[in-house]
Amino acid sequence: MKNRLTRRSLLALSATGAVLALSACGGNVGGGSASAEFPSGPITLTVGQAPGGSTDLIARAAADGMADSLGVALPVVNKPGANGALATEEVAAMAPDGQNLVLLNASLITITPLAVSADEAVSLDDLDVLMGLSQDDYVMVASTKSGMENFDDIKNSGKKLSFGTTGVGTGSQLAQELILAQAGIEGTTVPFDSGSPALTAVMGDQVQVSTVQLGEAKPQIDAGTVTPIVVFSSERNEFLPDVPTAIEAGYEVPVSQYRAIAAPKGLSDDAKQKLVASIKDAVATDTYTSFNEKNMLTPNEISGEEVTAEWNELAAKYKELTDEYDISLAGK
Amino acid sequence: MDFFGPVLDGFGTVLDPTNLLYCLLGVVIGMLIGVLPGLGPAATIAILLPLTYGVEPVTAIIMLAGIFYGAQYGGTITSVLLRLPGEASSVVTVFDGYVMAKQGRAGTALGIAAIGSFIGGTIAIVGLTFLAPLVASFALDFGPPEYTALALLGILLVATISGGSKIKAIIAAALGLFLATVGRDGFTGAERFTFGNLSLADGIDFVPIAMGLFGVGEILYNLEERHRAVSAPLKVANVWPRRQDLKQASGAIGRGSVLGFFLGILPGGGATISSLASYALEKKTAKDPTRFGKGAIEGVAGPETANNAAATSSFIPLLTLGIPANATMAIIFGALLIQGVTPGPQLISNDPELFWGVVNSMYIGNILLLIMSIPLIGVFVRILRIRAAILAPITALITLLGAYTIRNSMFDVMLVVMFGAVGYLMKKFGFEPGPLVLAFVLGSLLESNLRRSLLVLEGDPSGFLSRPISATLLVVFVFVAVWPMIKSAIDQRKNRLVAVQAVKEKENA
Numbered sequence: 118m119k120n121r122l123t124r125r126s127l128l129a130l131s132a133t134g135a136v137l138a139l140s141a142c143g144g145n146v147g148g149g150s151a152s153a154e155f156p157s158g159p160i161t162l163t164v165g166q167a168p169g170g171s172t173d174l175i176a177r178a179a180a181d182g183m184a185d186s187l188g189v190a191l192p193v194v195n196k197p198g199a200n201g202a203l204a205t206e207e208v209a210a211m212a213p214d215g216q217n218l219v220l221l222n223a224s225l226i227t228i229t230p231l232a233v234s235a236d237e238a239v240s241l242d243d244l245d246v247l248m249g250l251s252q253d254d255y256v257m258v259a260s261t262k263s264g265m266e267n268f269d270d271i272k273n274s275g276k277k278l279s280f281g282t283t284g285v286g287t288g289s290q291l292a293q294e295l296i297l298a299q300a301g302i303e304g305t306t307v308p309f310d311s312g313s314p315a316l317t318a319v320m321g322d323q324v325q326v327s328t329v330q331l332g333e334a335k336p337q338i339d340a341g342t343v344t345p346i347v348v349f350s351s352e353r354n355e356f357l358p359d360v361p362t363a364i365e366a367g368y369e370v371p372v373s374q375y376r377a378i379a380a381p382k383g384l385s386d387d388a389k390q391k392l393v394a395s396i397k398d399a400v401a402t403d404t405y406t407s408f409n410e411k412n413m414l415t416p417n418e419i420s421g422e423e424v425t426a427e428w429n430e431l432a433a434k435y436k437e438l439t440d441e442y443d444i445s446l447a448g449k
Numbered sequence: 450m451d452f453f454g455p456v457l458d459g460f461g462t463v464l465d466p467t468n469l470l471y472c473l474l475g476v477v478i479g480m481l482i483g484v485l486p487g488l489g490p491a492a493t494i495a496i497l498l499p500l501t502y503g504v505e506p507v508t509a510i511i512m513l514a515g516i517f518y519g520a521q522y523g524g525t526i527t528s529v530l531l532r533l534p535g536e537a538s539s540v541v542t543v544f545d546g547y548v549m550a551k552q553g554r555a556g557t558a559l560g561i562a563a564i565g566s567f568i569g570g571t572i573a574i575v576g577l578t579f580l581a582p583l584v585a586s587f588a589l590d591f592g593p594p595e596y597t598a599l600a601l602l603g604i605l606l607v608a609t610i611s612g613g614s615k616i617k618a619i620i621a622a623a624l625g626l627f628l629a630t631v632g633r634d635g636f637t638g639a640e641r642f643t644f645g646n647l648s649l650a651d652g653i654d655f656v657p658i659a660m661g662l663f664g665v666g667e668i669l670y671n672l673e674e675r676h677r678a679v680s681a682p683l684k685v686a687n688v689w690p691r692r693q694d695l696k697q698a699s700g701a702i703g704r705g706s707v708l709g710f711f712l713g714i715l716p717g718g719g720a721t722i723s724s725l726a727s728y729a730l731e732k733k734t735a736k737d738p739t740r741f742g743k744g745a746i747e748g749v750a751g752p753e754t755a756n757n758a759a760a761t762s763s764f765i766p767l768l769t770l771g772i773p774a775n776a777t778m779a780i781i782f783g784a785l786l787i788q789g790v791t792p793g794p795q796l797i798s799n800d801p802e803l804f805w806g807v808v809n810s811m812y813i814g815n816i817l818l819l820i821m822s823i824p825l826i827g828v829f830v831r832i833l834r835i836r837a838a839i840l841a842p843i844t845a846l847i848t849l850l851g852a853y854t855i856r857n858s859m860f861d862v863m864l865v866v867m868f869g870a871v872g873y874l875m876k877k878f879g880f881e882p883g884p885l886v887l888a889f890v891l892g893s894l895l896e897s898n899l900r901r902s903l904l905v906l907e908g909d910p911s912g913f914l915s916r917p918i919s920a921t922l923l924v925v926f927v928f929v930a931v932w933p934m935i936k937s938a939i940d941q942r943k944n945r946l947v948a949v950q951a952v953k954e955k956e957n958a
Contacts, residue, residue: 167856168495169780174787181499195492197856199633199650206647232638237647279905285638307593307904308636310897313779317716317772321589324905332786336771336793404502411786447638 155215155388159190162378163208163219165201171332171412172201175250175376176220178408182399187391200286201225202239209243213381215388221246223375224288227432231439232286232446241428244379245389246421248396251414253374254331254350255292256357258343262322268346268366271302271326278304281315281327286446289315291435292349292363292372293328298442299368319343330374331356332413349373356413369438371431375417377424393421456578459805462507463813468806471508472814475515476821482516483523483535485851490520491776492854498784506788507803511810513784514764517777518570518811521760522818525562525753530555530832531844533664535851537655537890538720538756541610541728543663544883545741545748552744555830560690561746562753563822565702569754570815572706573713573761577808582797585769588714593901594913598922599715600895603722605929606729607887613742617880622888628653629892636900648860657852657864658889662882664848665865666872668841690746698750701731705754713759716766716774720759721890724752761811767792768804 162180166172176193184191196204201222208219221244230238259265265274280297282290285308297304307324309315315327316334320342331354337343338357345360349372353362363370378396380389399405400418409416419427439446462468482493494513501509524535529546542562549558576584591599604622611618631642632652643649690698705727712723731751732741741748763774771793773779785792790800797804832840852865872882906912914920 167776168492169776169783171783173495174498174783177495177499194857195495196858197651198858199647203647203650203858233633234640236645237640237650277907285633285635305904305907307901309901310635313773314716317589317770318592320770320772321592323592336791339791340771340794342770342794408787411789 155385155391156187156189157214157216159192160187160215161217162191162193163204163217164193164195165197165199165204165219165222165225166195167197168195171253171330171414172220172222172376174408174412175414178405179220179250179378179396179399182402182405183392183395185402186395186398199237200229202229202237205239205244208379209381211381213245213383213385215380215384215392218247218378218380218392219244221377221379223373223377223428223431224286226428227435228288228291228372228446229286230432231291231435241379241425243382245382245384246377246379246424247389247393248421249375249377249417249419249424249427250396250400251376251409252350252417253376253414254348254354255288255328255372255374256331256334256338256348256354256360257293257296257326257328257346257363258316258319258334258338259326259346260319260322260324261342261344263325265325265346266344267361268296268300268363271346272300278302278326279324280304280306281318281324282306282308283312283315283327283329284308284310288349288372288374289328289330290446291439292370293326294444294446295370295372295438295442296347296349296363296368298444299370316343335413350415354413355415371434375424375428377421379421456805456809458802459809462802462806463511463809467504468508468511468810469813471504471512472515472810473817475512476519476814476818479516479519479521480523480526480818480821483520483525484527485535485847485854489536489777490517491780493520494777494780494784498780498787501784502787506785506790507806509784509788510781510803510807511814513781514807514811515814517781518757518760518814519818521757522563522566522822525566526559526829527847529558529562529749530829531664531847532667533844533848533851534659534886535656536720537659537886538724538759539752540659540663540721540883540886540890541724541752542749544610544728545743545745548742548744549746549749550830550833554744555833556826557690557694557746558749559822559826559829561694561698561750563819563826564690564695565698565705565750565754566757567815567819568702569706569709569756569758570761570818571812573710573758574808574811574815576710577762577765577811581765581769584711584714585765587711588716588766588770588772588774590918591715592916593898593905594916594919595922596715596898597895597902598913598919598926599722600891600898602922602926602929603725603891604888604895605926606725607884607891609929610725610729610732610741611881611884613879613881618884621875621880621882621885625885625888625890626892626895628658628885629889629896635897646860648858652893653864653889654855654861655886655890656855657861658868659882659886660848660852661865661868661870662872662875662886664844665869666876666882668845669869669873670876671837671841694746698746700734701727701747701751702754704730705751706758709755709758710762712755713762714765714774716763716772719763719774720756721887723755723759725887727751727755764807764811768796768807770794771796 162176164173164176180191180193205219208217211217225239226241265271280293282293312329312333316329318324319327338345347363347366348354348360349363349370351371494516524539527533528539528542529550532543532547534540534543546558607622608619633650634641708727709723712719731747732738766772766774767778773782782792849862852861855861875882
């Protein structure tokens with residue numbers, strides 16, 4: 118009796134283990150047989166950020182629609198590390214059979230290289246960008262306790278202010294450093310680990326101003342616990358129509374986060390066409406469009422060639438601006 | 450009546466059969482994934498998120514919340530039985546829990562953990578029900594200087610909780626602080642100790658270190674022991690906590706509930722520090738502190754109560770302020786947004802049904818967990834009856850699989866193997882892994898907040914003392930650091946007086 122119980126619990130244990138192992142490895146099955154018709158099996162979409170973040174949610178929303186369109190499973194696999202560089206380099210080195218894709222954050226290509234050494238910087242050269250997805254805007258918010266309501270208040274505060282960012286080498290840091298440098302404001306920049314603590318710090322007036330992503334700040338703006346100052350998109354954001362852009366306020370700070378799907382370089386035309394068509398199908402679904410709206414993402418569904426051109430242009434632009442105003446993202 | 454109306458309506462929501470079913474589903478999934486180290490509640494919730502699109506928002510959140518606190522309990526099982534703490538907040542449970550299992554009291558340890566978790570969770574929900582809006586601002590008053598002071602206090606507690614040699618504990622803690630510096634510097638982007646390896650750019654994850662040092666280290670050590678001598682078969686008795694055990698643990702459970710409730714409100718590190726503080730508090734207040742580390746029931750009851758209370762109260766900042774306190778909360782935040790509900794200061798007034806539905810589902814979820822875990826403890830402890838030759842490879846498998854699932858990377862698996870070797874050597878030379886792992890967790894909290902504080906305070910350290918909360922914490926820090934010295938000085942003086950008196954009496958006689 119004892120023996121049987123042991124065996125049974127063992128069996129249960131190993132069964133659980135096997136199930137978990139299968140679910141964990143789900144993303145890696147399939148792949149092979151390049152000669153066969155595309156897609157030859159499940160397609161893996163790798164995300165360089167942890168599960169649950171906005172990048173991951175976008176990947177999962179797109180993957181759902183693509184899977185329906187292509188008729189194969191499209192598991193999302195998270196490989197966080199080095200701001201997404203780890204996942205991007207790994208996928209770039211894979212066979213260009215279209216079975217492995219990666220979700221790209223523009224900041225990795227355009228902004229991170231300004232903060233890390235040259236050999237860690239990631240470029241688009243080894244990738245075929247399939248299509249752009251959406252634009253995620255940054256907004257500068259001030260604490261209600263500080264009483265500041267617009268950018269002039271910050272400029273004329275006469276006090277030394279602290280400015281929170283969501284981390285080194287992020288759009289939040291770049292946008293804020295640029296506007297402060299152009300307005301000639303002296304302040305202390307305080308990097309936090311991500312958007313949530315940077316926003317919390319403004320709510321508690323631990324820092325007076327922070328620049329965070331709109332989706333995170335919106336509930337607090339609506340509740341009046343923080344005051345929106347400027348958005349950094351080139352045009353007013355549809356979700357915050359009353360808040361001026363930095364450009365309107367007279368500063369040249371065109372910083373947003375963009376996302377796109379890419380594959381290893383050298384994709385066959387057939388595979389590329391099918392994949393692009395599936396992304397187009399995915400972004401046209403009601404589920405996806407309402408997902409964008411709820412997460413305050415502005416659709417930016419441009420072709421892969423346009424994405425490559427735009428991002429390379431932005432990278433050069435940011436380099437030029439940071440040189441002009443003598444800004445170093447890697448601390449002073 | 451204005452207050453209780455929505456609260457009672459919330460119970461109506463929970464008792465709806467669909468919601469009850471999803472609550473049960475959530476806690477069962479949570480308990481299962483809690484057993485596997487790397488696959489934490491955050492990742493599970495992210496993966497299961499699409500399943501919740503089709504159901505009502507309140508139903509979805511009830512299930513997701515169930516996964517979260519169910520996982521807390523699942524982690525206890527592996528900590529006690531296999532010496533595998535899946536999360537930083539259950540590291541201290543290992544100290545006495547695993548020893549109790551070895552003494553054949555695994556059932557008692559798991560039982561008291563279940564009871565403590567239930568009580569801690571329930572007290573925290575009551576707190577959440579009545580105090581949420583009042584205590585929420587507490588989280589906002591905690592700026593970088595306050596976190597710095599809290600982390601300093603935590604690291605000091607790490608050194609005092611160790612059972613063995615103080616010097617060895619401090620050496621291990623120093624190594625933990627060193628490991629916390631690995632990775633890209635969050636302030637300048639400079640690489641530190643990464644040797645150009647991108648896998649190290651984000652630093653080392655908690656799971657490979659804890660799994661390697663505790664789990665694999667223990668397996669390797671046991672293998673060697675077995676070769677040397679035939680070890681006696683492990684005693685396994687399914688002893689439900691006796692009245693005497695309950696009496697002994699009741700104080701610890703009470704203190705753990707309060708500590709956990711308040712520290713859990715703090716975003717980032719609250720649950721870990723609360724379990725650590727609870728253990729230290731129990732050891733300090735115990736009549737015989739030497740029992741700790743040798744199977745003291747309070748050493749399991751206190752921290753387990755505290756981390757569950759903290760898990761519950763970490764919903765306060767999310768539901769009342771819209772601040773996610775940890776990675777799991779961040780995903781629940783995302784899930785709420787997708788459901789069209791905006792978590793934030795207006796949630797209670799805009800969506801009372803959802804707010805109270807979720808809060809009240811936690812009462813039910815906690816009861817479900819308790820009901821489920823009691824009969825299951827008997828099943829779980831039988832794991833220890835499995836021959837080591839079979840159990841050890843399974844444990845190793847769970848450990849490696851867990852490390853792989855953190856970010857689907859073989860690099861983390863190699864790290865577990867490496868830290869396993871380190872853990873084996875540490876055990877052989879009498880070092881405990883506990884101080885190392887806890888110092889590692891608190892180290893990054895301390896470093897980033899200290900640097901952040903100095904930025905905010907413009908390099909003026911006196912700012913730490915002009916802020917009431919950080920000043921209070923620093924006073925406590927100094928007191929805890931200096932007290933043992935004062936105490937030994939007083940004791941010595943007393944002894945001397947007694948000795949002098951004895952001599953005098955002798956002379957008189």
